[in-house]
Amino acid sequence: MAEVVLRRLLATVPVLLLVTAGVFALLHLTPGDPVDAMMAESADASTKESLRRELGLDRPIAVQYAAWMGRLLRGDLGRSIRNGEPVLENVSRRIRPSLQLALLAMAIALTIAFPVAIASAVRHNTGVDRLGTTFALFGICMPNFLLALLLIFVFGVTLRWLPISGYLDPLEEGWSGLRSLILPAVTLGLALAAVITRTLRSSLLEVLAEDYVRTARAKGLSEWVVIRGHVLKNALIPVVTVLGLQLGTLIGGAVITEYVFALPGVGRLVVDAVFARDYPLVQGVILLIALGFIVSNLLVDLLYGYIDPRIRLR
Amino acid sequence: MDTSTRAFVFAEPAPAGSDRRWGALRRAARARLAPFGAAVLLAAIVVALAAPLLSPYDPLAQDLGNVLARPGRVHWLGTDNVGRDVLSRVIWGTRVSLVAGFVSVAIAAAAGGVLGMLAGYAGGRADGVVMRLMDAVLSLPPLVLALALGAVLGAGLTGVLLALGVVYTPAFARLMRGQVLSVKTRDYVEAARALGASGWWIARRHVLPNAATPIVVQASLSVAFAILAEASLSFLGLGIQPPAASWGSMINAGRGYLQQAPWIVFGPGAALFVTVVGLNFVGDAIRDGLDPRLRG
Numbered sequence: 001m002a003e004v005v006l007r008r009l010l011a012t013v014p015v016l017l018l019v020t021a022g023v024f025a026l027l028h029l030t031p032g033d034p035v036d037a038m039m040a041e042s043a044d045a046s047t048k049e050s051l052r053r054e055l056g057l058d059r060p061i062a063v064q065y066a067a068w069m070g071r072l073l074r075g076d077l078g079r080s081i082r083n084g085e086p087v088l089e090n091v092s093r094r095i096r097p098s099l100q101l102a103l104l105a106m107a108i109a110l111t112i113a114f115p116v117a118i119a120s121a122v123r124h125n126t127g128v129d130r131l132g133t134t135f136a137l138f139g140i141c142m143p144n145f146l147l148a149l150l151l152i153f154v155f156g157v158t159l160r161w162l163p164i165s166g167y168l169d170p171l172e173e174g175w176s177g178l179r180s181l182i183l184p185a186v187t188l189g190l191a192l193a194a195v196i197t198r199t200l201r202s203s204l205l206e207v208l209a210e211d212y213v214r215t216a217r218a219k220g221l222s223e224w225v226v227i228r229g230h231v232l233k234n235a236l237i238p239v240v241t242v243l244g245l246q247l248g249t250l251i252g253g254a255v256i257t258e259y260v261f262a263l264p265g266v267g268r269l270v271v272d273a274v275f276a277r278d279y280p281l282v283q284g285v286i287l288l289i290a291l292g293f294i295v296s297n298l299l300v301d302l303l304y305g306y307i308d309p310r311i312r313l314r
Numbered sequence: 315m316d317t318s319t320r321a322f323v324f325a326e327p328a329p330a331g332s333d334r335r336w337g338a339l340r341r342a343a344r345a346r347l348a349p350f351g352a353a354v355l356l357a358a359i360v361v362a363l364a365a366p367l368l369s370p371y372d373p374l375a376q377d378l379g380n381v382l383a384r385p386g387r388v389h390w391l392g393t394d395n396v397g398r399d400v401l402s403r404v405i406w407g408t409r410v411s412l413v414a415g416f417v418s419v420a421i422a423a424a425a426g427g428v429l430g431m432l433a434g435y436a437g438g439r440a441d442g443v444v445m446r447l448m449d450a451v452l453s454l455p456p457l458v459l460a461l462a463l464g465a466v467l468g469a470g471l472t473g474v475l476l477a478l479g480v481v482y483t484p485a486f487a488r489l490m491r492g493q494v495l496s497v498k499t500r501d502y503v504e505a506a507r508a509l510g511a512s513g514w515w516i517a518r519r520h521v522l523p524n525a526a527t528p529i530v531v532q533a534s535l536s537v538a539f540a541i542l543a544e545a546s547l548s549f550l551g552l553g554i555q556p557p558a559a560s561w562g563s564m565i566n567a568g569r570g571y572l573q574q575a576p577w578i579v580f581g582p583g584a585a586l587f588v589t590v591v592g593l594n595f596v597g598d599a600i601r602d603g604l605d606p607r608l609r610g
Binding site: 277 | 446447449450451453454455456457458459461462463464465466467538542545546549550551552562565566569572573576579583586587590591594
C-alpha cells in the first residue's frame with residue numbers, strides 16, 4: 001500500500017510543476033502591463049514602480065519564476081495587493097464557511113441520492129424509476145445559479161422561511177448559523193445528488209443482475225438484506241470515482257453558490273480577486289485549490305483500495 | 315505507392331457506407347427523448363439565426379416609462395429594470411449561448427485532436443509532456459480555471475470562448491490519443507507503413523476516420539455543458555458585457571429584482587434550462603446512435 005501511495009505521489013510531481021508554471025504564467029498572459037491592469041489609472045508612477053519591483057517584474061522571466069518557486073517552497077504564496085495580507089491568511093480566514101458548505105452539501109447529496117437510486121434500481125422501469133431518473137436529469141441540467149435564485153424566490157422571498165444571504169458560523173451561532181447555510185447547501189447538494197443518483201442507479205442495476213444476487217434471493221433473504229449485504233458495497237466503486245470527479249464541480253459550484261448567497265468563502269474570494277485584478281491573490285488561491293483538488297483525487301484513488309481489495313492487490 | 319496497392323491496403327478499414335450511417339441515424343432517432351431534443355436544438359438554431367426577424371423589440375432599447383412591466387400581451391415576458399423587452403433579449407441571447415457552446419467545443423476538439431494525435435503518434439517524451447500538460451489542466455476545477463483565464467484574457471465573448479476551449483481540450487486530447495494508440499498497432503496501418511505511406515497520410519486516412527466517432531460523441535455531450543459554463547461566466551460578469559444580451563448576464567441583472575419582477579430571471583432561466591435539457595437528449599441520442607457500447 002505504501003508503495004502505491006508513493007508511486008501516486010511521485011506521479012503528481014510533474015503535474016504540480018506544470019500547474020505552478022501555468023499559475024505563474026497567468027500574470028504574464030495579461031494583455032498589456034499587469035501592473036497597469038492591477039492599479040487604477042490614477043495611481044502615480046512611483047507606486048506602480050514599487051509594485052513592479054515587489055512583484056519582480058523588472059527582472060528576467062526565468063529569474064522571476066525561480067524566485068517565485070523559491071518563495072512557494074518556503075510556504076510564501078505572496079500577498080494580496082488589496083489588503084496587503086499574505087494569501088495564506090486570506091484563505092485561512094475564508095476556508096471555514098467553504099468547508100462547512102461543502103460538507104453540508106455532500107451530506108444532503110448522499111441523503112437524497114442513496115434512497116432515490118436504490119428505489120429507482122429496485123423498482124426498475126416503473127413510475128418510481130422514472131421519477132428518479134427525471135430528478136437526476138433535472139439536477140444535471142439545472143444551472144447552480146438558477147437553482148439558487150429559484151430557492152431564494154420560493155423559500156426566502158415568498159415563504160420567508162430561510163435567510164437569502166449572509167453567513168453565521170453554525171459552530172458559534174448554532175441553529176441560526178445552520179439556517180444561513182441551508183439554501184446554499186441545498187443548491188450545491190442537489191446537483192451533486194443528481195450525478196450520484198444517476199451513477200449509483202446504473203451501477204446497482206448492473207450488480208442486481210449478477211448471479212450471486214440471484215443466489216442470495218434464492219436462499220430466501222429479504223430484498224433489503226440482499227441490497228445491504230450483497231449489492232451496495234459492490235455498486236460503490238463507480239460512485240467513488242464520480243465523487244472524485246465531482247470535487248471539481250463541487251468547488252466550481254461553490255464559487256457560484258458563495259457568490260449568489262454572499263458567503264465569505266474561498267469561492268467568493270476567487271471571484272472578488274478576479275474582479276479586483278488582484279493577480280497575486282488569484283495565483284495563490286488557484287494554486288491552493290489545485291493542490292487541494294490533486295490531494296483529494298489522490299485520496300479517492302486510495303479509497304478504491306479500501307472498498308475493493310482486488311484493486312489493492314493489483 | 316501505386317494506386318492499386320493503395321486501394322488494396324486502404325480498402326479494408328474504409329468505414330462508413332450509407333447503410334451504416336442510416337443505421338446510426340435510426341438508432342439515434344429511436345432514443346425516446348431524441349425528438350424533443352432535436353426540436354429544441356432546431357428551434358434554438360432558427361431563433362438564433364432569425365433573431366432580428368423574430369425579436370418584437372430592439373433588445374437594447376430602454377423604455378424608462380415602462381420598467382418592470384408584468385408579462386402581458388404587449389411584452390410577452392415582461393420588461394426589465396430599464397424597460398427593455400425580456401423576450402427580445404432572450405431571443406438575442408440564444409445567439410450568444412449557441413455560439414459559445416459550439417465554438418468553444420470546436421476549439422477544444424481541434425486543439426485536443428491535434429495534441430492527442432501528436433502525443434499518440436510521437437510517443438515517448440512528446441507524449442509524456444502533452445499528457446502531463448493535460449493532467450495539469452484537469453487538476454484545476456473547470457469553472458475556476460475558466461474564471462482565471464477569463465480574468466487574464468479579459469471579459470467578453472472571445473475570452474470566454476478561449477477559456478472554455480482550454481478547459482475542454484484535455485477530454486478530446488485523451489480520446490484522440492487513445493484512438494491513435496489503438497489504431498497505430500492495427501495490421502492495415504503496419505501494412506501502409508511498410509508500403510511507404512507517410513505518417514501524415516496514415517493519420518488522415520486511418521486515424522482520423524476511426525477517431526471521428528468518439529470525438530463527435532464527446533463533442534455532442536460537451537456542447538450543453540459549454541452553454542452552461544458560458545452562462546455561469548456571464549452570470550459572474552466575465553462573459554458578454556452589458557448592455558448586450560446573454561442569458562447568464564440577464565439572470566444576474568435580474569436577481570436584484572426577484573421580489574418585484576421574477577420574470578427577468580425566469581425568462582432567460584427557462585430558455586437556458588430547456589436548451590440544456592434538449593442538447594443533453596441530442597447528445598445522448600448521438601452517443602446511442604454512433605456507439606452503442608458507450609451507452610450509460
